[in-house]
Amino acid sequence: MHRVVLDRQSAIPLYYQIQQTLLEQIRSGAIKVGQPVPSEQELSQRMGVSRMTARQALKSLCHLGVAYSQRGKGTFVSRAKLEKDFRQVLSFSEEMRVRGSQPRSRVLAFKRITPSSGVADALHLSPKEQAFFLKRIRFADSVPLCIECTHIPVHEVAEAAVASAEEAKLLRIRKKAPVFHFTRTAFLADGKPIEFVSSTYRGDRCKVVSRLTRSGKSAAGKVPHA
Amino acid sequence: MHRVVLDRQSAIPLYYQIQQTLLEQIRSGAIKVGQPVPSEQELSQRMGVSRMTARQALKSLCHLGVAYSQRGKGTFVSRAKLEKDFRQVLSFSEEMRVRGSQPRSRVLAFKRITPSSGVADALHLSPKEQAFFLKRIRFADSVPLCIECTHIPVHEVAEAAVASAEEAKLLRIRKKAPVFHFTRTAFLADGKPIEFVSSTYRGDRCKVVSRLTRSGKSAAGKVPHA
DNA sequence: AAGTGGTCTAGACCACTCG
DNA sequence: GAGTGGTCTAGACCACTTG
Numbered sequence: 247m248h249r250v251v252l253d254r255q256s257a258i259p260l261y262y263q264i265q266q267t268l269l270e271q272i273r274s275g276a277i278k279v280g281q282p283v284p285s286e287q288e289l290s291q292r293m294g295v296s297r298m299t300a301r302q303a304l305k306s307l308c309h310l311g312v313a314y315s316q317r318g319k320g321t322f323v324s325r326a327k328l329e330k331d332f333r334q335v336l337s338f339s340e341e342m343r344v345r346g347s348q349p350r351s352r353v354l355a356f357k358r359i360t361p362s363s364g365v366a367d368a369l370h371l372s373p374k375e376q377a378f379f380l381k382r383i384r385f386a387d388s389v390p391l392c393i394e395c396t397h398i399p400v401h402e403v404a405e406a407a408v409a410s411a412e413e414a415k416l417l418r419i420r421k422k423a424p425v426f427h428f429t430r431t432a433f434l435a436d437g438k439p440i441e442f443v444s445s446t447y448r449g450d451r452c453k454v455v456s457r458l459t460r461s462g463k464s465a466a467g468k469v470p471h472a
Numbered sequence: 473m474h475r476v477v478l479d480r481q482s483a484i485p486l487y488y489q490i491q492q493t494l495l496e497q498i499r500s501g502a503i504k505v506g507q508p509v510p511s512e513q514e515l516s517q518r519m520g521v522s523r524m525t526a527r528q529a530l531k532s533l534c535h536l537g538v539a540y541s542q543r544g545k546g547t548f549v550s551r552a553k554l555e556k557d558f559r560q561v562l563s564f565s566e567e568m569r570v571r572g573s574q575p576r577s578r579v580l581a582f583k584r585i586t587p588s589s590g591v592a593d594a595l596h597l598s599p600k601e602q603a604f605f606l607k608r609i610r611f612a613d614s615v616p617l618c619i620e621c622t623h624i625p626v627h628e629v630a631e632a633a634v635a636s637a638e639e640a641k642l643l644r645i646r647k648k649a650p651v652f653h654f655t656r657t658a659f660l661a662d663g664k665p666i667e668f669v670s671s672t673y674r675g676d677r678c679k680v681v682s683r684l685t686r687s688g689k690s691a692a693g694k695v696p697h698a
Numbered sequence: 699a700a701g702t703g704g705t706c707t708a709g710a711c712c713a714c715t716c717g
Numbered sequence: 718g719a720g721t722g723g724t725c726t727a728g729a730c731c732a733c734t735t736g
Contacts, residue, residue, distance in 0.1 A: 257713095259724060285702060296726045301703080309535070317703050318733030420714095483732095485705060511721060522707045527722080543722050544714030702734075707727100715721075 252293055260295050264303035272312060272323055282320040283313055478519055486521050490529035498538060498549055508546040509539055 252263050268284075271277045284292065289300035304321050307313040315321045359379045366373060414421040478489050494510075497503045510518065515526035530547050533539040541547045585605045592599060640647040 261724075287702075296728090298727090299725060302724085304703090315703060316734085318701080318735080320702060320734095487705080513721075522709090524708090525706060528705085530722090541722060542715085544716080544720080546715095546721060700735090703732090705729100705731075707729075710724100710726075712724075713722090716719090 252295070260293075261299050261302035261306060264289060264293055264295070264300065265306045268303065268307060269310075269312065277323055279323050282322050283307070285320055478521070486519075487525050487528040487532065490515060490519055490521070490526065491532045494529065494533060495536075495538065503549055505549050508548050509533070511546055 251267055252260055254260070256263070268277075272283075277283055283304065286297050286300045286304060289295070289303065290297040293300065304313065304315065307321070308315055312324055313321050314324050360374065360376055361379070363373070366375070409421060411421055477493055478486055480486070482489070494503075498509075503509055509530065512523050512526045512530060515521070515529065516523040519526065530539070530541065534541055534547070538550055539547050540550050586600065586602055587605070589599070592601070635647060637647055
């Protein structure tokens with residue numbers, strides 16, 4: 247952050263470049279939960295942009311839920327941010343599908359385990375490999391509807407690609423913009439496949455996911471509400 | 473909107489006064505779903521504010537989920553409210569999982585097809601067997617986030633069982649009440665399994681699912697909003 | 699008093715959509 | 718080409734918080 251890191255020739259907006267810089271500092275732990283991020287004035291001076299642009303960067307952090315602002319005090323790294331990271335770690339296919347909504351659920355357990363042989367088989371894991379274990383109650387209008395136990399391998403990947411013409415139009419992004427492709431098949435207990443889903447996600451809305459899919463470690467051991 | 477309605481002496485921000493005016497017009501039906509709200513330029517002229525202030529009013533509408541903006545086209549009233557009405561028609565295994573939330577999505581296609589060989593393989597279907605094909609756009613805050621294509625075999629079954637003591641307590645139902653068990657594994661495109669989920673659903677809240685899984689016909693050919 | 703975020707202005711250039 | 722939203726500037730005044 248000491249040096250100007252902005253590329254003014256780039257098509258990437260300045261506020262977005264600043265946002266990414268700050269996100270990286272937060273992820274890396276350089277700015278911790280509860281601590282202030284640089285103020286609007288400080289950012290505008292350091293980065294050589296107008297205060298409105300610095301402000302837009304900070305507001306975008308707030309909209310992501312990563313930070314919150316307090317009049318007269320500053321802008322601080324949100325505690326909820328970690329929870330959202332989790333949601334995105336856990337999100338993948340499932341949690342991503344409901345983004346923008348507020349699925350109500352309570353986490354009963356969230357830990358890193360060495361899965362049972364049955365689960366390991368299902369996930370094609372060797373006996374030693376670890377997985378996240380997540381046990382949740384899901385609510386519908388405050389009525390508990392479902393108990394869900396999820397296992398996710400610690401190493402997990404999403405497939406990156408570029409948007410086709412049709413995808414670009416539907417998602418209102420430019421053609422050849424980055425997207426993620428997910429494909430999956432859902433099975434019943436008896437092994438019978440019941441659902442085949444292919445999904446295309448906007449790359450610009452899922453960057454955290456792609457990062458987390460590569461490391462995915464920061465989440466272990468916490469028990470947030472999803 | 474013809475007259476200046478803003479109170480510049482008020483402590484209420486101008487952008488907020490404009491937002492409230494627009495919200496009232498949307499609620500009253502003066503501006504209907506899918507129709508454009510006044511553009512930034514038009515608002516700034518009519519209301520006698522700078523374009524940035526008009527813009528802030530429109531963005532606040534978007535953040536509320538009431539409207540969405542399209543570059544080069546305009547800002548339009550979101551159909552979020554309408555989408556809720558049709559949600560439950562399509563509650564297969566997936567949709568049920570997000571009950572209690574308000575997943576916004578639009579159905580582009582929903583029909584009964586004879587799937588391609590690739591999909592048939594994934595679902596273990598014989599070449600002649602049919603599947604439902606469901607194509608949707610999913611929204612997050614009125615931003616299209618994902619295109620999703622789902623194939624579901626016409627004959628689909630959920631595994632019925634009775635609730636264990638723990639399940640009964642968590643779901644607040646009586647012991648031995650009917651429940652459904654789902655188990656599934658999610659895969660990436662390369663066939664790598666990334667998620668293993670076992671779920672227990674309340675039987676009394678999932679009748680739609682059980683109905684659809686048995687006949688699966690009532691929904692065929694319809695093109696509702698989910 | 700100094701620093702912060704909240705609001706606001708009056709311009710500007712751009713990429714995009716559409717007729 | 719006209720209209721739209723997206724970004725950006727270089728200022729400004731305000732209310733608020735803290736030392």
